[in-house]
Amino acid sequence: VKYDLILVGFGNVARRFVDLLHERRRQLARDFGVDTRVVAIITRHGSAVAPRTGSAASVELDARRLARVVAAGRRLESGAPPSDPLGVLDRALRARRGAAKQGRLIVVETTTLDIKRGEPAITHVEKSLAAGAHVVTANKGPAAFAWDRLSRRAARANRRFLFEGAVMDGVPVFNLARDTLPAVSIEGFRGVVNTTTNFILSAMEAGREFDAALSEMQAAGIAEADASLDIDGWDAAAKTSALANVLLGARMTPADVDRHGIGGITPARVAEVRRSGRRLKLVAEARRDGKRVAAGVKPVELPEHDLLAQLGPEENSLLLRTDLLGEIAIVQRSSSLTQTAYALLSDVLTIARGR
Amino acid sequence: VKYDLILVGFGNVARRFVDLLHERRRQLARDFGVDTRVVAIITRHGSAVAPRTGSAASVELDARRLARVVAAGRRLESGAPPSDPLGVLDRALRARRGAAKQGRLIVVETTTLDIKRGEPAITHVEKSLAAGAHVVTANKGPAAFAWDRLSRRAARANRRFLFEGAVMDGVPVFNLARDTLPAVSIEGFRGVVNTTTNFILSAMEAGREFDAALSEMQAAGIAEADASLDIDGWDAAAKTSALANVLLGARMTPADVDRHGIGGITPARVAEVRRSGRRLKLVAEARRDGKRVAAGVKPVELPEHDLLAQLGPEENSLLLRTDLLGEIAIVQRSSSLTQTAYALLSDVLTIARGR
Numbered sequence: 036v037k038y039d040l041i042l043v044g045f046g047n048v049a050r051r052f053v054d055l056l057h058e059r060r061r062q063l064a065r066d067f068g069v070d071t072r073v074v075a076i077i078t079r080h081g082s083a084v085a086p087r088t089g090s091a092a093s094v095e096l097d098a099r100r101l102a103r104v105v106a107a108g109r110r111l112e113s114g115a116p117p118s119d120p121l122g123v124l125d126r127a128l129r130a131r132r133g134a135a136k137q138g139r140l141i142v143v144e145t146t147t148l149d150i151k152r153g154e155p156a157i158t159h160v161e162k163s164l165a166a167g168a169h170v171v172t173a174n175k176g177p178a179a180f181a182w183d184r185l186s187r188r189a190a191r192a193n194r195r196f197l198f199e200g201a202v203m204d205g206v207p208v209f210n211l212a213r214d215t216l217p218a219v220s221i222e223g224f225r226g227v228v229n230t231t232t233n234f235i236l237s238a239m240e241a242g243r244e245f246d247a248a249l250s251e252m253q254a255a256g257i258a259e260a261d262a263s264l265d266i267d268g269w270d271a272a273a274k275t276s277a278l279a280n281v282l283l284g285a286r287m288t289p290a291d292v293d294r295h296g297i298g299g300i301t302p303a304r305v306a307e308v309r310r311s312g313r314r315l316k317l318v319a320e321a322r323r324d325g326k327r328v329a330a331g332v333k334p335v336e337l338p339e340h341d342l343l344a345q346l347g348p349e350e351n352s353l354l355l356r357t358d359l360l361g362e363i364a365i366v367q368r369s370s371s372l373t374q375t376a377y378a379l380l381s382d383v384l385t386i387a388r389g390r
Numbered sequence: 391v392k393y394d395l396i397l398v399g400f401g402n403v404a405r406r407f408v409d410l411l412h413e414r415r416r417q418l419a420r421d422f423g424v425d426t427r428v429v430a431i432i433t434r435h436g437s438a439v440a441p442r443t444g445s446a447a448s449v450e451l452d453a454r455r456l457a458r459v460v461a462a463g464r465r466l467e468s469g470a471p472p473s474d475p476l477g478v479l480d481r482a483l484r485a486r487r488g489a490a491k492q493g494r495l496i497v498v499e500t501t502t503l504d505i506k507r508g509e510p511a512i513t514h515v516e517k518s519l520a521a522g523a524h525v526v527t528a529n530k531g532p533a534a535f536a537w538d539r540l541s542r543r544a545a546r547a548n549r550r551f552l553f554e555g556a557v558m559d560g561v562p563v564f565n566l567a568r569d570t571l572p573a574v575s576i577e578g579f580r581g582v583v584n585t586t587t588n589f590i591l592s593a594m595e596a597g598r599e600f601d602a603a604l605s606e607m608q609a610a611g612i613a614e615a616d617a618s619l620d621i622d623g624w625d626a627a628a629k630t631s632a633l634a635n636v637l638l639g640a641r642m643t644p645a646d647v648d649r650h651g652i653g654g655i656t657p658a659r660v661a662e663v664r665r666s667g668r669r670l671k672l673v674a675e676a677r678r679d680g681k682r683v684a685a686g687v688k689p690v691e692l693p694e695h696d697l698l699a700q701l702g703p704e705e706n707s708l709l710l711r712t713d714l715l716g717e718i719a720i721v722q723r724s725s726s727l728t729q730t731a732y733a734l735l736s737d738v739l740t741i742a743r744g745r
Contacts, residue, residue: 059573062573063573066572066573067572067573204715205714205715206715206718207566207570207571210569210570211562211566211570214565214569214570215562215565215566215569215570215736216562216736217421217422217735217736217739217740217743218414218417218418218421218422218732218735218736218739219732219736340700340702342700342721342723345695345697345700347695354723359560359728359729359732360559360560360561360722360729360732361722361723361724361725361726361729362723362724363561363720363721363722363723364719364720364721364723365718365719365720365721366697366718366719366720366721367715367716367718368697368709368716368717368718368719369716369717370716371716373714374714374715374716377573377574377714377715380572380573381570381571381572381573381574384572384573385572388572
């Protein structure tokens with residue numbers, strides 16, 4: 036099956052995704068019968084849309100060339116006013132109605148998280164599903180703010196809305212629960228899901244300063260551009276909200292998460308906790324509480340034998356408390372751009388396998 | 391869909407499975423459209439086979455009543471000579487040809503592991519697939535000795551051969567790799583997969599004697615009846631062989647695993663390792679080595695920060711080394727009969743979802 040891809044957002048993750056599709060082209064054809072072509076790239080700084088008719092070469096974009104254009108700091112060319120990405124998306128969806136009707140249109144959403152409202156990602160998802168496209172996204176916003184509405188909309192349209200990359204990159208979390216734990220009820224979870232804060236706390240244990248550790252994470256491209264998203268716990272809260280909505284059936288937003296960041300934590304405090312044989316981690320947590328779901332993100336002094344206490348500076352982990360399997364944990368031992376890009380690829384393959 | 395189940399083996403795991411089906415009956419119908427009935431129970435100590443025709447009640451067995459019969463130490467009644475379980479299986483499969491043709495017949499294999507040849511479990515699996523039944527098993531033997539042959543046979547017959555319970559009970563390992571890591575290549579794995587040896591080594595760290603710890607595991611029903619299967623590393627070797635065959639495409643048997651048990655390990659040695667800041671664990675390991683797969687099971691002195699070193703006495707974990715996701719780990723934090731029984735249920739639901 037040949038899928039038409041509309042890329043909304045074309046930053047590092049989307050560009051690595053384009054490379055990954057190219058590197059794995061033969062494997063995807065052989066093992067999954069999947070071929071892809073990029074038919075539109077839409078960003079706030081310009082867009083590129085392939086014409087609907089013409090030669091095989093002209094109806095798809097040379098996405099790898101365009102990735103180099105953007106990486107070099109130049110704008111994508113486009114006939115559309117670059118300030119109107121929603122309009123470009125509307126037109127691109129309309130132009131690919133045929134592929135959408137056949138379930139061959141996938142919108143790959145990788146805009147950055149807006150922690151206030153989850154926009155414009157939610158609108159991108161809604162428009163795409165309404166037009167008959169599947170949606171895969173690495174953005175936490177849609178699941179964190181509007182999982183219930185969007186998942187119902189996807190089900191009605193008989194299309195998929197997938198976001199494995201929203202938590203722990205491509206390491207299976209949402210797919211794990213959906214595909215490998217049938218009939219299991221998840222009663223709660225605890226996790227370390229933000230790498231920047233985990234790295235900073237670990238660095239302070241080793242005697243380093245907060246700001247130096249943060250700078251290192253920013254230089255590595257792991258910290259959010261707006262560092263307060265990490266430090267104040269917003270990134271972890273968005274992940275917690277997405278997890279609680281999907282795994283526990285909550286209907287919350289990041290604002291409903293009882294959130295405490297690590298901004299006020301000093302190296303002295305970290306050292307003192309460490310001396311007492313404990314470890315300080317930013318722990319994301321949620322549990323059913325009658326019909327409600329209570330969720331929080333806060334620095335916790337963990338006893339040394341706690342699985343979360345033992346995580347290294349760049350490791351993430353999620354522990355699920357279940358009815359039939361007791362507690363199980365999944366651990367991500369390192370992170371990379373490839374892992375986030377793979378999350379998008381695994382979602383595309385989930386769509387293909389579900390046909 | 392109503393599945394007919396033939397239970398081969400009716401020990402603790404199969405009996406808990408029967409209870410679980412009963413407890414979850416409404417959920418399975420509501421969420422998966424699945425109903426089940428047990429039509430035959432076959433053991434070395436007697437069998438029970440429901441007639442093929444008659445009233446709805448008479449064509450299925452009251453498996454929960456029969457479980458109480460067996461738990462009380464009494465024999466299953468049967469017209470067949472109890473010494474011929476293979477003959478009873480043949481006849482039961484023939485009698486249920488109709489259900490088999492419709493993909494509604496599942497053989498649930500829970501005989502105990504034969505570490506020499508994997509029999510009679512392999513024969514049970516082959517006969518069942520040949521008769522058009524799906525097979526789910528908690529026995530490590532078939533995948534450890536004959537994965538390649540049996541998986542091909544299942545594919546040809548368009549039936550499933552599933553064994554999630556062979557490693558880490560119902561915690562997803564095989565399902566994790568198959569369903570949530572599309573296009574990911576697993577290059578190797580390391581794990582602690584035998585609870586009895588892990589418990590004994592942990593107990594010796596705490597100053598206890600080998601034999602006392604082993605007795606405790608036997609009393610809890612966790613150690614194998616033949617303790618040497620655990621102590622000499624055979625159980626771990628069978629799991630390693632199954633994992634290597636399925637995840638790495640090896641074609642090995644447990645005898646091909648470079649196997650070292652914990653029989654010679656003294657409390658003094660364990661204490662000495664612990665004092666040096668390391669932990670002794672029985673580590674199962676395999677990796678691709680050119681076209682070969684090298685696999686081993688042996689006691690390893692692990693540095694304290696190693697994820698496997700940090701496992702508690704009753705925890706298991708498997709670390710997968712992958713091309714696209716780096717290293718990921720799944721951790722089982724406790725084990726129970728329900729977890730093993732759930733493995734069988736999850737396999738049944740995998741069959742139902744694949745229709």
